[in-house]
Amino acid sequence: MGFSGEHGRFSTEVYAGRLRAATAAAAEAGLAGLVITPGYDLRYLLGSRAQTFERLTALVLPSQGAGAGEPTVIVPRMELASLKDSAVLELGLAVRDWVDGDDPYRLVAESLCTTPPIATAVTDSMPALHLLPLAEVFGVVPVLATAVLRTLRMxxxxxxxxxxxxxxxxxxxxxxxxxxxxxxxxxxxxxxxxxxxxxxxxxxxxxxxxxxxxxxxxxxxxxxxxxxxxxxxxxxxxxxxxxxxxxxxxxxxxxxxxxxxxxxxxxxxxxxxxxxxxxxxxxxxxxxxxxxxxxxxxxxxxxxxxxxxxxxxxxxxxxxxxxxxxxxxxxxxxxxxxxxxxxxxxxxxxxxxxxxxxxxxxxxxxxxxxxxxxxxxxxxxxx
Known part of the structure; x- marks a missing residue:
């Protein structure tokens, strides 16, 4: 397991292990899951160098347990190409694309397979323009994922x-x-x-x-x-x-x-x-x-x-x-x-x-x- 120079990232096995560890940490914290938008946390988990725009891109990582959904990437259809150099496809993650007029925040909630209020953690780099709509859909303000991911990244x-x-x-x-x-x-x-x-x-x-x-x-x-x-x-x-x-x-x-x-x-x-x-x-x-x-x-x-x-x-x-x-x-x-x-x-x-x-x-x-x-x-x- 190591660096894959072709894609500017580590091997797929490295990211698979990180996703398992993050899922387990979220479950241990009593969370329904994690919602990770572009930034260092997303790069750590997927090798993705996607950027934050006004249109939502996010990794939805449900916690383990009965009824939990599967890890899903929510991405604007016009930004699908941003995933090509990440480990998303090799990991076999579900991808749900959306177009203007759709509600991507509702897609996030559906991917978690739970009903409001949803106790979820979000990356500390998530812009307010995404955090506030998510809070409205979840019925509760998400907590920061820093405490969940800090040990993994440290x-x-x-x-x-x-x-x-x-x-x-x-x-x-x-x-x-x-x-x-x-x-x-x-x-x-x-x-x-x-x-x-x-x-x-x-x-x-x-x-x-x-x-x-x-x-x-x-x-x-x-x-x-x-x-x-x-x-x-x-x-x-x-x-x-x-x-x-x-x-x-x-x-x-x-x-x-x-x-x-x-x-x-x-x-x-x-x-x-x-x-x-x-x-x-x-x-x-x-x-x-x-x-x-x-x-x-x-x-x-x-x-x-x-x-x-x-x-x-x-x-x-x-x-x-x-x-x-x-x-x-x-x-x-x-x-x-x-x-x-x-x-x-x-x-x-x-x-x-x-x-x-x-x-x-x-x-x-x-x-x-x-x-x-x-x-x-x-x-x-x-x-």
């Missing part, structure tokens, strides 16, 4: 882990090329343009984001790029990523120094490096997401840098760049084998400089496996 299967490893290797190859772009006199935007070209050249389907924060701009964690020219002595934060077929994202940050850094920068960066290492070392099943955040934060606090760390330690990653689990203080979610997330502590000194180190890690049976292997040192490039 815990990656073997095919997803393989995809994330390939994405990580691809973005590592881009970071390997970054030093040649960091030339004094060039602008951050010049560097970002070169990186964008390299991201695609190294196998990504597109660019998701590029941050090139030089000098004082590096102190803004979400700076993108600007016309500021690189200078000798700059510390430069480079945070980059994008989707790698079948759509799983890379995300990696390394920090560079144009010329040898001064002693204070080197000293503070060394603390950050220890903090990132401590957080990765703390990862294992049963440890909470909040404890991973604390592992990084405690190292920085011990050296007086607690106030310089202004964001969470990490975020889950997969079809979306940011998804659960979130590695943040107060999150008591226990980690499970197969969860994938970033570990990216940073330190920021407004008006001066900033630094961040980020790897994507996958929880293993007894620890963590990083999908990135570029050096974590403050990487010095010629001035």
């Amino acid at each position: 815990v990656k299967d073997a095919a997803e882990i393989d995809a994330l490893r390939k994405a990580g290797a691809a973005i590592d190859r881009v970071h390997e090329r970054v030093p040649e772009f960091l030339v004094p006199g060039r602008t951050e935007a010049d560097v970002a343009a070169d990186i964008a070209e390299a991201i695609v050249a190294e196998g990504h389907s597109e660019v998701a984001f590029i941050i090139v924060g030089s000098g004082p701009n590096g102190a803004d964690p979400h700076h993108e790029c600007s016309d500021r020219k690189l200078e000798a002595g700059d510390v430069v934060v480079v945070d980059i990523g994008g989707p790698y077929e079948p759509g799983y994202n890379s995300d990696s940050t390394r920090t560079y120094s144009i010329g040898q850094p001064d002693a204070d920068v080197a000293k503070r960066y060394a603390v950050l490096q220890r903090a990132q290492q401590a957080a990765v070392a703390a990862v294992r099943p049963g440890v909470t997401a909040g404890e991973i955040d604390a592992a990084a934060r405690e190292v920085l606090a011990a050296e007086g840098l607690a106030e310089a760390f202004v964001h969470r330690t990490g975020h889950g990653i997969g079809l979306s760049v940011h998804e659960e689990p979130y590695i943040v203080a107060g999150n008591e979610l226990p980690l499970e084998e197969g969860m994938a997330f970033s570990v990216e502590p940073g330190i920021y000194f407004p008006g001066q400089w900033g630094a961040r180190i980020e790897d994507i890690v996958i929880v293993t049976a007894d620890g963590a496996m990083a999908v990135n292997d570029r050096p974590h040192d403050l990487l010095v490039v010629p001035a």
Whole structure:
């Protein structure tokens, strides 16, 4: 079971297993079923890249039990072609098409084979223009399917882990090329343009984001790029990523120094490096997401840098760049084998400089496996 390059998705068996798991989870939650409109959840369940329009497209996934209907895709007749690259046909799912003048929301209710009020969950990306008519037909406002699907999407299967490893290797190859772009006199935007070209050249389907924060701009964690020219002595934060077929994202940050850094920068960066290492070392099943955040934060606090760390330690990653689990203080979610997330502590000194180190890690049976292997040192490039 793995990636099917012909269709830009995984094998049919992968999606069949996900549908079974989602159906069982909905039944366990006491729901009549799930209604999933286009977005990451639909892509996860069917490999579909259909888009949301004013006309309803939805996967209707009834729960198991007596009288339950069969999984059905409701789709406008004029959008039938949007299913061709998904796993819908190979899975043998029922397809009910409709034309303008029909009531697609009634088709959803009929596919669930229950009578109102219908306790149903919908994907959190469903537009209000579809949610409200569904609520009227169901006789009750649906709940979000997030609680039903979150564990399925957080815990990656073997095919997803393989995809994330390939994405990580691809973005590592881009970071390997970054030093040649960091030339004094060039602008951050010049560097970002070169990186964008390299991201695609190294196998990504597109660019998701590029941050090139030089000098004082590096102190803004979400700076993108600007016309500021690189200078000798700059510390430069480079945070980059994008989707790698079948759509799983890379995300990696390394920090560079144009010329040898001064002693204070080197000293503070060394603390950050220890903090990132401590957080990765703390990862294992049963440890909470909040404890991973604390592992990084405690190292920085011990050296007086607690106030310089202004964001969470990490975020889950997969079809979306940011998804659960979130590695943040107060999150008591226990980690499970197969969860994938970033570990990216940073330190920021407004008006001066900033630094961040980020790897994507996958929880293993007894620890963590990083999908990135570029050096974590403050990487010095010629001035």
